[in-house]
Amino acid sequence: MDGPGRFVGYRVTLPQVYRTLGKLVERGLVEFEVEAREGKPDAKVDRLTVDGRQTLLDWAHSPYEPAPRPMNPDFMMRFLLAGALGRELAVEVLRTELDYRREQVRTPTRIDELSGALAPIDDIDSGWAAQVMRAAHEQGRASTAAYIGWLEVTLADFENRPHA
Structure with a gap:
């Protein structure tokens, strides 16, 4: 998980x-067996059982529900695991995520209303706090726009790629 997978968005120990x-x-x-290795510690090898395989397939084919938070790691896990099972699943997950994110950015965010609702605290300058909140909001909008761009390009690539 510290190698190439570190950019996938899921950090596990x-x-x-x-x-x-x-x-x-x-x-x-899942079931496992222990494989003896000469000159090294034995290796424990885990494999899906028949029920495990069916559970994975059922999950992969179930409707994908995007999370409100853009770039949620659950999307990437669904994309990687379900998408690896076939082009149609990958395209379906991408399309669902893209449609959700496009709708999300169509809904205007009234950042001034949000910053105006901050409870006053003596040590906080509400004008400055509003500037900080707007800057954070703009960073989120920019990240989401880039994410939508990636979704669009990847979906187009997958839809136009010849079947293997």
Whole structure:
């Protein structure tokens, strides 16, 4: 997870991985075997069970519901895992995410109303706080615009790519 996957947006530690694998084993979705390796510690190899495979397929084919927060790591996991199962799934997830984000930016944000609603605190200059909030809001809008651009380009690429 510290290698090429670090840009995917999901940071996990090995203890989290092992805890999750243990839970999946308990639920009968994953099984493992220990492979002896000469001159090295034995390796534990985890594999999906038949039920685990079906659960993954059911999830991959279930409707994708975007989260309100743009660039949510759950999108990337759905895109990576469901999308790896086929072009149609990848395109469907991309299209759903893109439609949601386009609608999201169509809805005007009244940042002045939001900053005006800040509860006054003696040490806070409300004018300055409003400037900081506007700057943060603009950073979010710019990031979302770039994200929408990536979604558009990737969707077009996937839709126009010849089937393998």
